[in-house]
Amino acid sequence: MTPIIEFKDVTKTFGKSRVLNHLNLAIPRGRINFIIGKSGEGKSVTIKHIMGLLKPDSGQIFVDGEDITKYDIDQLREYRKNFGMLFQNAALFDSISVGENVLFPLAEHKRQKMSVMLDRVEEVLTQVGLPNMQHKYPAELSTGQRKRVGLARALVTKPRVILYDEPTTGMDPLVSEMIDQLIVQLSREEKDLTSIVISHDLKAALATGENLMFLYKGKLALHGSAADFKTSSDLVVRQFFSGKVEGPMEFL
Amino acid sequence: MTEITRIQIQLLPVRVLETFGSSLISTGRGFYAFGKYFLETVRWCFKPPYRWSLVFAQMEFIGNQSLVVLIGGAFAIGAVFGLQIGSVFRVFQAESMLGAITTKALCEEMAPFVTTVLITGRAGAAMTAEIATMRVNEQIDAMEAMAVDPISYLVMPRFIAGMFVMPLLCAVCIFVGVIGSYSVGNLLFDIDEGTFVAKIAQLVEPKDLWRGISKAFAFSTLVTTVCCHFGLTASGGARGVGEATTKAVVSSLLATLFVDVIMTYFQVMW
Numbered sequence A: 001m002t003p004i005i006e007f008k009d010v011t012k013t014f015g016k017s018r019v020l021n022h023l024n025l026a027i028p029r030g031r032i033n034f035i036i037g038k039s040g041e042g043k044s045v046t047i048k049h050i051m052g053l054l055k056p057d058s059g060q061i062f063v064d065g066e067d068i069t070k071y072d073i074d075q076l077r078e079y080r081k082n083f084g085m086l087f088q089n090a091a092l093f094d095s096i097s098v099g100e101n102v103l104f105p106l107a108e109h110k111r112q113k114m115s116v117m118l119d120r121v122e123e124v125l126t127q128v129g130l131p132n133m134q135h136k137y138p139a140e141l142s143t144g145q146r147k148r149v150g151l152a153r154a155l156v157t158k159p160r161v162i163l164y165d166e167p168t169t170g171m172d173p174l175v176s177e178m179i180d181q182l183i184v185q186l187s188r189e190e191k192d193l194t195s196i197v198i199s200h201d202l203k204a205a206l207a208t209g210e211n212l213m214f215l216y217k218g219k220l221a222l223h224g225s226a227a228d229f230k231t232s233s234d235l236v237v238r239q240f241f242s243g244k245v246e247g248p249m250e251f252l
Numbered sequence B: 001m002t003e004i005t006r007i008q009i010q011l012l013p014v015r016v017l018e019t020f021g022s023s024l025i026s027t028g029r030g031f032y033a034f035g036k037y038f039l040e041t042v043r044w045c046f047k048p049p050y051r052w053s054l055v056f057a058q059m060e061f062i063g064n065q066s067l068v069v070l071i072g073g074a075f076a077i078g079a080v081f082g083l084q085i086g087s088v089f090r091v092f093q094a095e096s097m098l099g100a101i102t103t104k105a106l107c108e109e110m111a112p113f114v115t116t117v118l119i120t121g122r123a124g125a126a127m128t129a130e131i132a133t134m135r136v137n138e139q140i141d142a143m144e145a146m147a148v149d150p151i152s153y154l155v156m157p158r159f160i161a162g163m164f165v166m167p168l169l170c171a172v173c174i175f176v177g178v179i180g181s182y183s184v185g186n187l188l189f190d191i192d193e194g195t196f197v198a199k200i201a202q203l204v205e206p207k208d209l210w211r212g213i214s215k216a217f218a219f220s221t222l223v224t225t226v227c228c229h230f231g232l233t234a235s236g237g238a239r240g241v242g243e244a245t246t247k248a249v250v251s252s253l254l255a256t257l258f259v260d261v262i263m264t265y266f267q268v269m270w
Helices: A043-050 A073-080 A098-109 A114-127 A143-155 A173-189 A202-208 A226-230 A235-242 B003-045 B052-062 B064-091 B095-136 B139-145 B150-188 B193-203 B206-232 B237-269
Strands: A003-014 A017-028 A032-036 A058-063 A083-086 A161-165 A194-199 A211-216 A219-224
Touching: A003 A043, A003 A194, A017 A043, A017 A194, A017 A211, A017 A219, A032 A043, A032 A173, A032 A202, A043 A058, A043 A161, A043 A194, A083 A143, A083 B139, A098 A114, A098 A143, A114 A143, A143 A161, A143 A173, A173 A194, A173 A202, A194 A202, A202 A226, A211 A226, A211 A235, A219 A226, A219 A235, A226 A235, B003 B150, B003 B206, B052 B064, B052 B095, B052 B150, B064 B095, B064 B150, B095 B139, B095 B150, B095 B193, B095 B206, B095 B237, B139 B150, B150 B193, B150 B206, B206 B237
Parallel strands: A032 A194, A032 A211, A083 A161, A161 A194
Antiparallel strands: A003 A017, A003 A058, A211 A219
16 A cells, blocks of 8 residues: 655754654555653654654655645645544643634634534533533643544544644543554544554553554664564564563663 | 964964854855745735734734823824924024934934834844744744744734834824924923924924834834844753844844944935
């Protein structure tokens, strides 16, 4: 299958720290992809590159066969309309209500009647388990609720690719399970939908991920199915999955 | 003297040159980045979506919500200036000129600058703090991820609102300042309103008013763009927000003074 997103020899440095080190990876279309790795290995930086929020120091990023590193700002804006993104801390606009937050990308890009858009807002809020919450403000919500509103905002435009940056961090097990099920359900409903999840939640990655990518020292250390990871003999991967401090993995 | 110390002393001019050079380069880069951002802001003023509701909301924030502070400040400035001018002119028995001099000074210099100082302190600082908080909380990244340009959504409405509102506030400042000056002239220097108004009509010309209004217009573009720029480029959590706000206020006022000198030169000498 042709990958929807492909990184070719991508390098990114912040100050003296090289976060992505000649990274090569291919993300297949229409599947649930998990990017895993310990903190500081460049997982969030990777998805920010996919969104065009960061430009690599060197290398190319192909999306649907086009090199997005060559895009100008107007092309990038058009390109981003195909994506939905759930940020690590939800990144809701705290000066507007939940309903307005979810409505925001719809109102900006879809030329529809307000009543249709408001119905869609309520539909996605119900989908994430937060019906009748439109009039609340982000400050009135718990961390988990904020994240679910962020997810509703990512879903509302029916994007082709959804990026989840730590979707279940800070949530209780029940809500985490609900979000994981939602990711799977969305993927089943929309056959062409590509999900890219960044997570530390190994249980969720092994249970729901169809394609897993493990980043270590800014490179792709292993990729494959959950079964490939469970049977991997790579010592770093085994240490990461066992959660032990002792081992070959370097901690900065 | 050791060999190392001797080499260090010999290298001192090189180090000074290196420090000077690198700060010159970073300043140049900063100005280039600001110039690019300024042009981008102007470009968004002529490009849809126009976001009129946000422009009106900002006009209300910059204008309406600043009015009480401005009226109080303008009255005090007019009164203080009236007191100073009156006490000096009394020596030459020329107190009757108090209104004319105060009005001319208010029109040409005091009102646009005082308006800018008050708006920078009240609205400009708030703009920087709000945008910087959005930046450090990834809200601006989220906006970009939703294919919305932060300059179009956050800067352009403030820029346009400032251009409309600051000249109006400047006019209010002149009017209230003149009332402050008249109050002092009438109560402390026994200047009647006929003399006060007649001297103003004799000395102050419409071009003086336009000079002040045009300055307020120019200063507004500086204040809004500088304050929003520092907000957009903030980093480093709560401390970063504080630093960005301080830098925004200081830079706005310095830039305003610098542009003031240039505009005054052209207005007076040409």
